[in-house]
Amino acid sequence: MNSLAYALLAMLVRKPCSGYELAELLEVFWQAKHSQIYPLLAKLENDGYLTPENIEQTGRPNKKLYHITHEGKEALKVWMDKAPSVPVSRDEFLIKAYSISLTDADTARGLFEDRLSYYKDKVHRREKLIQEMEAEFGPQLMDQEHQIFGRFIVHRRKLLMEQQEIAWCEWVLTMIS
Amino acid sequence: MNSLAYALLAMLVRKPCSGYELAELLEVFWQAKHSQIYPLLAKLENDGYLTPENIEQTGRPNKKLYHITHEGKEALKVWMDKAPSVPVSRDEFLIKAYSISLTDADTARGLFEDRLSYYKDKVHRREKLIQEMEAEFGPQLMDQEHQIFGRFIVHRRKLLMEQQEIAWCEWVLTMIS
DNA sequence: GCACTCATGTAAGGAGTTACATGATTAG
DNA sequence: CTAATCATGTAACTCCTTACATGAGTGC
Numbered sequence: 488m489n490s491l492a493y494a495l496l497a498m499l500v501r502k503p504c505s506g507y508e509l510a511e512l513l514e515v516f517w518q519a520k521h522s523q524i525y526p527l528l529a530k531l532e533n534d535g536y537l538t539p540e541n542i543e544q545t546g547r548p549n550k551k552l553y554h555i556t557h558e559g560k561e562a563l564k565v566w567m568d569k570a571p572s573v574p575v576s577r578d579e580f581l582i583k584a585y586s587i588s589l590t591d592a593d594t595a596r597g598l599f600e601d602r603l604s605y606y607k608d609k610v611h612r613r614e615k616l617i618q619e620m621e622a623e624f625g626p627q628l629m630d631q632e633h634q635i636f637g638r639f640i641v642h643r644r645k646l647l648m649e650q651q652e653i654a655w656c657e658w659v660l661t662m663i664s
Numbered sequence: 665m666n667s668l669a670y671a672l673l674a675m676l677v678r679k680p681c682s683g684y685e686l687a688e689l690l691e692v693f694w695q696a697k698h699s700q701i702y703p704l705l706a707k708l709e710n711d712g713y714l715t716p717e718n719i720e721q722t723g724r725p726n727k728k729l730y731h732i733t734h735e736g737k738e739a740l741k742v743w744m745d746k747a748p749s750v751p752v753s754r755d756e757f758l759i760k761a762y763s764i765s766l767t768d769a770d771t772a773r774g775l776f777e778d779r780l781s782y783y784k785d786k787v788h789r790r791e792k793l794i795q796e797m798e799a800e801f802g803p804q805l806m807d808q809e810h811q812i813f814g815r816f817i818v819h820r821r822k823l824l825m826e827q828q829e830i831a832w833c834e835w836v837l838t839m840i841s
Numbered sequence: 842g843c844a845c846t847c848a849t850g851t852a853a854g855g856a857g858t859t860a861c862a863t864g865a866t867t868a869g
Numbered sequence: 870c871t872a873a874t875c876a877t878g879t880a881a882c883t884c885c886t887t888a889c890a891t892g893a894g895t896g897c
Binding site for chain 1: 694
Binding site for chain 4: 666667668696697699700723724725
């Protein structure tokens with residue numbers, strides 16, 4: 488049982504999902520490719536933490552919705568009490584930003600403008616998502632007991648970070664323009 | 665040549681370093697263990713991108729300072745022009761934060777208090793580092809042409825992110841206390 | 842005495858990425 | 870007619886972590 492396994496269980500507590508959907512949802516705290524997700528889901532099913540439900544679809548491929556079992560939820564609860572390992576972030580852009588004096592002003596500006604538009608798009612999508620949560624759940628978002636609370640605060644955090652990234656990029660761009 | 669190889673080259677442009685020192689300095693944009701760094705340094709030396717300098721020390725182990733070569737710097741410059749790959753961040757804490765409704769209030773509070781003190785320490789250290797840069801370089805920090813500029817902006821960014829993390833933790837703690 | 846820092850390396854195994862494979866539907 | 874979305878899987882490979890190995894000096 489690695490971190491990704493618990494990330495999948497955590498996602499499936501909220502609602503049953505397909506592997507394809509999990510790959511998208513996981514973006515908020517643990518990026519993973521489908522090639523890593525599908526075999527792990529099969530393993531978790533085999534371990535009794537998940538049960539699959541086959542959904543027949545017309546006009547698009549059939550899918551498997553995975554439901555978390557009682558054992559799956561218990562395993563997640565036990566893991567919750569252990570101290571989390573230190574966060575890792577690996578970002579090629581930052582290596583390039585660090586080495587900015589090696590390139591010309593145009594390349595440097597391009598690098599930061601691309602970064603800026605990447606995060607502007609991210610912020611835009613996440614603001615929409617949070618608005619949808621607010622419309623659906625209202626004051627329940629602030630209730631620590633409610634299941635949505637965890638999802639809300641984690642997306643809120645990601646939004647704050649993305650907004651900070653934008654502010655920083657703009658600050659750098661004022662200096663290099 | 666993977667991202668870590670370029671991260672090492674980027675660090676060595678500023679000044680020659682030992683593998684041990686690189687492992688510490690790398691924290692700002694690409695965390696890596698010494699077991700990954702030492703063999704890579706040997707490989708980069710073999711490829712002609714680095715030259716080692718043996719430093720004899722008394723009272724502590726001898727060390728190898730790696731210097732970047734002209735070819736090393738050129739290889740880094742060429743890589744700079746390629747679009748950076750998307751950033752990845754993997755954080756067990758966020759899986760636990762997402763699943764917060766599964767635990768009791770005390771465990772939840774402990775989780776966030778530990779996170780808070782971890783980042784307060786980080787911010788403290790980085791503020792000191794930035795103050796040292798300001799004392800040494802003054803207005804040169806704002807000069808995009810100067811070699812220190814890249815290092816300054818990357819640490820500034822990391823500081824902003826760590827401060828945001830603290831603000832977010834405090835916001836969550838007001839709700840769960 | 843015990844843990845920590847400085848310092849460098851290797852070996853084994855687990856985690857993660859890229860590429861291979863398939864295929865219908867929809868939007869530009 | 871081309872690319873993107875939905876959807877699942879495997880194989881090969883690279884990347885990263887954990888553990889093994891050594892050893893002097895410093896602080897509690």
